[in-house]
């Protein structure tokens with residue numbers, strides 16, 4: 112099992128937010144995992160990352176959780192997930208109008224060296240607890256039809272396909288939902 116600890120990001124950690132995002136976007140699975148690219152991320156200003164980190168650290172509509180391993184040289188971030196709250200009338204990750212309050216799990220990433228050790232499980236637990244605390248009925252996500260590893264992990268964690276399918280630039284994604292317990 113993992114020795115990583117999971118916590119919400121802190122206000123000043125915008126460089127770490129940027130760096131783990133760029134690492135995620137360099138993953139071989141990135142083209143089917145994220146609706147974003149390394150070039151686009153590298154082109155974003157420091158202001159962008161500062162705003163994103165602030166919203167995810169203390170915002171009421173977003174939260175980012177990271178798995179950190181403590182070492183002699185300080186903390187290393189080895190995984191991350193974010194939750195985005197959508198209110199009726201908002202659009203979701205793929206541009207659809209939301210009809211009921213929804214907590215979208217996005218930016219799901221675990222460093223290759225730390226996979227298969229329960230890091231994702233701990234991240235999803237933290238994200239789920241936060242989503243429930245702010246009134247959501249669980250977590251919703253979209254996963255690419257070809258992302259077999261992510262789908263298997265989500266199924267193990269209690270996510271169930273909703274039946275909704277969406278076509279994005281990278282191909283087809285299915286929606287999954289994990290009800291609050």
Ligand SMILES: CC(C)(COP(=O)(O)OP(=O)(O)OC[C@H]1O[C@@H](n2cnc3c(N)ncnc32)[C@H](O)[C@@H]1OP(=O)(O)O)[C@@H](O)C(=O)NCCC(=O)NCCS
Pocket residue numbers: 138140141143144145219220221222225226227228229230231253254255258259260261263264267
């Ligand atoms: C998706 C991700 C977060 C999952 O974390 P992880 O630590 O790798 O997940 P786990 O090892 O706990 O679970 C993976 C499951 O897939 C299975 N698996 C592994 N390789 C697989 C493959 N090639 N095909 C199908 N299933 C596979 C494992 O057996 C395990 O299932 P099980 O628990 O039922 O045995 C991580 O792999 C990752 O960051 N991938 C790159 C980014 C990504 O795809 N993000 C998701 C975007 S929706």
